[in-house]
Amino acid sequence: MTEVRQKAMLAKEAAPLLAKLTTEQKNEALRLMAETLVERQDEIIAANKEDLQRGEANGMTRSLLDRLTLTPERIAGIAEGLMQIVELPDPIGDELERFDRPNGLRVHKVRVPIGLIGIIYEARPNVTVDAAGLCLKSGNAVLLRGGSDALSSNRAVVSVLHDALARTDVPRDALQLVTSPDRASVDDMLKLNGLIDVVIPRGGRSLIQRVVANATVPVIETGAGVCHTYLDETALPDMASDIAFNAKVQRPSVCNSMETLLVNRVFAESHLRTIAERLRGAGVELRGCTDSCRLIGDAIPATEEDWGTEYNDYILNVKIVDRLDEALTHIRTYGTMHSECIVTENEGNAQRFLLEVDAAAVYHNASTRFTDGFEFGFGAEIGISTQKLHARGPMGLPALTSTKYVVYGSGQIRG
Structure with missing residues (x-):
């Protein structure tokens, strides 16, 4: 036996x-x-x-x-x-x-x-x-x-x-x-x-x-956690920086850490360099789309495989998008229905994101790192369910x- x-x-x-x-x-x-x-x-x-x-x-x-x-x-x-x-x-x-x-x-x-x-x-x-x-x-x-x-x-x-x-x-x-x-x-x-x-x-x-x-x-x-944070055009710069930094750096080895940062083009032109410098200062390797590589300098060009990878490490994908719909499409394509975040002061965009993103936890102006039984008041947790039958979330x-x-x-x- x-x-x-x-x-x-x-x-x-x-x-x-x-x-x-x-x-x-x-x-x-x-x-x-x-x-x-x-x-x-x-x-x-x-x-x-x-x-x-x-x-x-x-x-x-x-x-x-x-x-x-x-x-x-x-x-x-x-x-x-x-x-x-x-x-x-x-x-x-x-x-x-x-x-x-x-x-x-x-x-x-x-x-x-x-x-x-x-x-x-x-x-x-x-x-x-x-x-x-x-x-x-x-x-x-x-x-x-x-x-x-x-x-x-x-x-x-x-x-x-x-x-x-x-x-x-x-x-x-x-x-x-x-x-x-x-x-x-x-x-x-x-x-x-x-x-x-x-x-x-x-x-x-x-x-x-x-x-x-x-x-x-x-x-x-x-589920695996290919989690995204989307910085909308109206995001408050300091809040956006703090949430993105926390979601990646606070404990990158866990499933609710951010793997891809999506940034509205207008916001990116003014603030992405500063956010990127802060992340690099913490030892994060940046991999980006063509536009983000141009904007932040020494990012590594991201491959198709990168967008769907759960790194659990000090590695972050960065993609610039023109509008909310493009961010939603990216999340539907590469996300794992775990935890997704929008940082915005536009209530309409926030509600669209919270309604349309199919994930166990969706956030408005808060780090994905909170998807956790302890943080939700459950004590410990047995896991984060990303399926839809019997149980979902922490x-x-x-x-x-x-x-x-x-x-x-x-x-x-x-x-």
Whole structure:
């Protein structure tokens, strides 16, 4: 029996026990998980250094190393995410509908756990904790398969979480980590019909496409983030500069960072050079269309492939457009329905953008970096769904539930 199947069976057996727990029992487990992470941060950071050393030796990029890095401050932030989940309402048992039928049947629609959720993700050890916390609070067992680049970190984190769960009513087996670095373990997870109820991939486009193409279990697709910011003709220059800089530089390695800056031609003639200089000062490589290369000097000519690339790095495409319609067409062509922004003082253009752009999150005068469960008040998040069925956008606790119809009768039979 493979490691994946064995651990999936253990988690599946624990799922009904977890589903019966009260909100307070689950919250107490989350509190202990948060406390134990901070108490044992030294061993987690030591394991994380092993991953970082391997990453550097293998030529991992600066932005990916940043995603992988754990520090006392980041561990404290991860623990705070768990505490925020404690404060969130427990969705399990929520009554969504209630209605009576003419025959006297009383029908209630309530939220219930999904069961066993598989999470496949790349080199971000914080996802290990986020996923565990959200799944356990929503009454779901979870089978985690992180990237091999973060294997030492993930092993240490799950060991700490298991020790915390051993002191609670949450069954330890409800949290499982696949430790095999073999890519075949991913394929095993995707075929575990009858054990895994849904798989959620978190990572780059190639990982997500691989999961969607090969899974026989249901998948919630979290999308790659080819995110755009459009600076309209009436954008306030300082605001436009701040939003564009934040969307690219604040943390370029994540999916809600900007990959293409679209700039109205009139605005560009007056302000693009200044914005470009600020970005270059932060180490951003600029790739542009013919007009933007002419205007800002030493930008690299962008290829067709560049416009659709999620860099997750200090690289930014810049394209000058003549009007809003051209920006909308570009986003429809190259966007991934993740997060898109317009910076403008023209209310009509803002409303057109917000209405016509098909994305999980659309912004007027705010950075795309806010597409995040923590920033939306969901505590941590399981991912950003870019599909339209079941869940869309940052997926918090309610997105990790299914529904059940509970029907009360008094002896009715169907004629």
